[in-house]
Amino acid sequence: MNLNYPITYIKGISVQRATLLYTELGIKTCNDLLNFFPFRYIDKTAFYSIKELQPNSSEVQIVGKITRVKSVAQKRGSRLVATFQDATGTMELVWFKGQKWIKDSLKINQPYVVYGKLNHYNGNFSIPHPELELVTEYKKKLQTKMQPVYPSTEKLVNSGISNKLLRTYIQNLLQQFYEGIQESLSLEIIADFKLMSKREALLNAHFPKSQENLAKAQFRLKFEELFFIQLQLLRKKLINKTKNKGFVFENVGKKFNDFYSNHLPFNLTNAQKRVLKEIRKDVASGVHMNRLLQGDVGSGKTIVALLSMLLAIDNGFQATIMAPTEILATQHYHAISEMVKDMNLNVDLLTGSVRIKKRREIHANLEDGTLHILIGTHALLEDKVRFKNLGIAIIDEQHRFGVAQRAKLWSKNSLPPHILVMTATPIPRTLAMSVYGDLDISVIDELPPGRKEVKTVHRFDSNRLSVFKFMKDEIEKGRQVYIVYPLIQESEAMDYKDLMDGYESVSREFPAPKYQISIVHGQMKPADKEYEMQRFVKGETQIMVATTVIEVGVNVPNASVMIIESAERFGLSQLHQLRGRVGRGADQSYCILLSSYKLSEEGKTRLKTMVETSDGFKIAEVDLKLRGPGNLMGTQQSGVLNLKIADVVKDTQILVAARNKAIAVLQEDGNLSKPENTNIKNTYLELSKNSKIWSEIS
Numbered sequence: 001m002n003l004n005y006p007i008t009y010i011k012g013i014s015v016q017r018a019t020l021l022y023t024e025l026g027i028k029t030c031n032d033l034l035n036f037f038p039f040r041y042i043d044k045t046a047f048y049s050i051k052e053l054q055p056n057s058s059e060v061q062i063v064g065k066i067t068r069v070k071s072v073a074q075k076r077g078s079r080l081v082a083t084f085q086d087a088t089g090t091m092e093l094v095w096f097k098g099q100k101w102i103k104d105s106l107k108i109n110q111p112y113v114v115y116g117k118l119n120h121y122n123g124n125f126s127i128p129h130p131e132l133e134l135v136t137e138y139k140k141k142l143q144t145k146m147q148p149v150y151p152s153t154e155k156l157v158n159s160g161i162s163n164k165l166l167r168t169y170i171q172n173l174l175q176q177f178y179e180g181i182q183e184s185l186s187l188e189i190i191a192d193f194k195l196m197s198k199r200e201a202l203l204n205a206h207f208p209k210s211q212e213n214l215a216k217a218q219f220r221l222k223f224e225e226l227f228f229i230q231l232q233l234l235r236k237k238l239i240n241k242t243k244n245k246g247f248v249f250e251n252v253g254k255k256f257n258d259f260y261s262n263h264l265p266f267n268l269t270n271a272q273k274r275v276l277k278e279i280r281k282d283v284a285s286g287v288h289m290n291r292l293l294q295g296d297v298g299s300g301k302t303i304v305a306l307l308s309m310l311l312a313i314d315n316g317f318q319a320t321i322m323a324p325t326e327i328l329a330t331q332h333y334h335a336i337s338e339m340v341k342d343m344n345l346n347v348d349l350l351t352g353s354v355r356i357k358k359r360r361e362i363h364a365n366l367e368d369g370t371l372h373i374l375i376g377t378h379a380l381l382e383d384k385v386r387f388k389n390l391g392i393a394i395i396d397e398q399h400r401f402g403v404a405q406r407a408k409l410w411s412k413n414s415l416p417p418h419i420l421v422m423t424a425t426p427i428p429r430t431l432a433m434s435v436y437g438d439l440d441i442s443v444i445d446e447l448p449p450g451r452k453e454v455k456t457v458h459r460f461d462s463n464r465l466s467v468f469k470f471m472k473d474e475i476e477k478g479r480q481v482y483i484v485y486p487l488i489q490e491s492e493a494m495d496y497k498d499l500m501d502g503y504e505s506v507s508r509e510f511p512a513p514k515y516q517i518s519i520v521h522g523q524m525k526p527a528d529k530e531y532e533m534q535r536f537v538k539g540e541t542q543i544m545v546a547t548t549v550i551e552v553g554v555n556v557p558n559a560s561v562m563i564i565e566s567a568e569r570f571g572l573s574q575l576h577q578l579r580g581r582v583g584r585g586a587d588q589s590y591c592i593l594l595s596s597y598k599l600s601e602e603g604k605t606r607l608k609t610m611v612e613t614s615d616g617f618k619i620a621e622v623d624l625k626l627r628g629p630g631n632l633m634g635t636q637q638s639g640v641l642n643l644k645i646a647d648v649v650k651d652t653q654i655l656v657a658a659r660n661k662a663i664a665v666l667q668e669d670g671n672l673s674k675p676e677n678t679n680i681k682n683t684y685l686e687l688s689k690n691s692k693i694w695s696e697i698s
């Protein structure tokens with residue numbers, strides 16, 4: 001018997017039911033079903049006394065006697081109420097249906113075991129429609145103490161596959177295949193972490209004998225799941241390091257040194273220096289760099305990108321930056337061209353709106369190597385874009401690019417160029433371990449000196465007039481202001497209306513010619529967007545009304561006020577990104593979050609968090625708690641988050657332990673060829689063949 005057999009091998013599962021289980025729950029093989037875990041258990045191991053009951057107790061089991069039964073008339077029909085009592089107190093059992101036969105069957109003053117969901121109303125406890133069994137009967141039966149409850153769908157239930165039936169299937173499966181369940185971890189790991197055996201763990205995860213056994217079983221299975229994912233990610237990294245040769249940038253040469261000594265516009269922060277060292281070590285070592293650069297908004301990633309590119313250029317290579325939007329690519333282009341303007345370097349910009357003639361020129365310069373740095377958007381991925389020798393590819397805000405798109409950029413070379421992925425959306429460390437576990441990670445955890453914290457306040461819509469007044473004062477001082485409106489796809493038409501209405505009212509309040517206003521939104525042509533953007537960058541307009549197109553990376557140091565309309569509709573990391581557009585110069589900056597009075601609890605938490613902290617990593621932690629890992633920016637494409645039993649957020653301690661153990665195992669035995677690692681190797685190979693998550697991360 002093999003656990004890879006289809007579930008029709010399990011007693012009681014017909015082809016028709018197997019098909020349903022597959023379409024509804026994705027369960028195909030015995031192994032799938034074995035790893036389909038309950039999401040909760042009905043715990044019948046514990047008994048309560050009535051005095052112990054708490055308003056928030058959910059399902060409870062109590063032994064006591066029924067002392068009285070009566071029918072109580074109510075508006076529609078009547079209900080049956082039994083007074084139930086133990087040595088510590090009294091409560092009620094209630095029925096709304098089937099009252100006649102229940103009334104007839106209830107035995108007064110005999111001990112019952114009662115089980116059900118507890119209600120608490122007006123200080124009184126009751127259980128509606130309880131399960132009841134005379135103690136004499138209860139004692140005769142062999143009890144399943146903790147019943148598993150599995151996730152299900154309406155269709156399954158309607159087709160007769162109840163939770164009870166699922167339980168039976170899994171029971172049958174365990175009976176038929178128990179001997180075939182192989183240990184997957186080494187004896188050493190089992191001893192080290194005092195783990196249950198795999199068989200015992202699976203049995204107890206489905207049919208636990210006690211809470212304690214359940215906890216042990218879950219720990220073992222979570223550890224195993226995270227261990228093998230980490231093993232896979234780390235092996236991928238190891239293979240990348242040992243097999244993929246990278247270009248060697250031996251020289252820290254003329255351009256780098258010239259820029260560092262003569263053109264650096266400021267002193268690097270210690271964090272920038274450290275990260276640059278990490279990058280230099282990679283690119284000089286002969287292995288292929290695959291590094292994630294995390295830095296909070298405004299922490300100064302661009303300069304690190306530029307210096308890394310100069311390392312490549314000094315060694316005869318070309319460099320590229322790919323950005324997710326035209327605005328961003330253009331901005332990088334302007335910033336970088338400006339910084340290297342006296343250095344005899346050729347920098348160009350390639351986006352969707354570059355004209356054919358210019359495009360051809362870029363293609364030609366790229367192929368003959370005269371173009372040193374090319375900055376662009378997705379347009380870089382087109383087949384016609386061929387580098388002479390691309391040494392480093394920097395990808396800004398990687399979550400906007402698919403894995404396949406990135407791969408396309410790699411494949412433009414004989415050897416893959418060094419890769420630096422930059423993200424301004426901090427991801428909590430433990431999550432990064434999973435989602436980017438195969439990359440090396442650098443963090444810029446320090447802001448440039450002299451930055452003042454952006455003062456952040458929350459105001460209700462009714463305060464708009466005083467907000468306008470504040471804007472006028474700031475503009476008077478020579479500052480610029482952003483006003484951002486939400487744009488959510490589902491209500492796009494409405495949102496555009498809000499934006500245009502807002503624009504009109506701002507135009508009335510801030511009339512020309514004294515005030516000039518830019519507007520930028522996604523429905524505009526790229527060239528118009530760019531024109532409006534540039535007017536704001538050059539200081540020709542004082543106010544920029546926009547949707548979230550300006551969310552990431554836009555850098556206008558003179559802009560010191562960020563007003564966010566309907567702030568409650570934005571996600572936390574989005575708000576943080578938007579706020580990051582101000583506070584980029586030396587002036588005191590402000591962020592005003594405007595909202596209606598109607599706020600959900602989550603909305604309140606988001607706004608409160610923004611007012612309380614400006615630390616991107618802290619904000620990411622809160623966001624993670626509010627929305628779960630799959631919704632965070634930077635994690636959407638990660639199959640690593642579709643776990644069967646572990647939770648990368650809640651089980652961080654297990655995750656860290658599993659990762660450290662995986663590192664230790666690979667350090668000792670990179671190919672898993674030692675006899676003591678046979679179990680691990682077999683499971684690893686098996687998972688590589690069969691697991692969906694694994695194919696996504698390999």
Ligand SMILES: Nc1ncnc2c1ncn2[C@@H]1O[C@H](COP(=O)(O)OP(=O)(O)OP(=O)(O)O)[C@@H](O)[C@H]1O
Nearest residue numbers: 266267268269297298299300301302303424448553
């Ligand atoms: N070490 C430094 N000292 C002073 N100013 C700096 C330093 N590093 C960067 N800056 C300036 O800080 C601002 C933000 O830098 P940059 O645009 O590189 O940030 P970023 O990390 O890309 O942030 P975001 O992701 O928000 O765009 C720029 O105006 C830049 O010139």
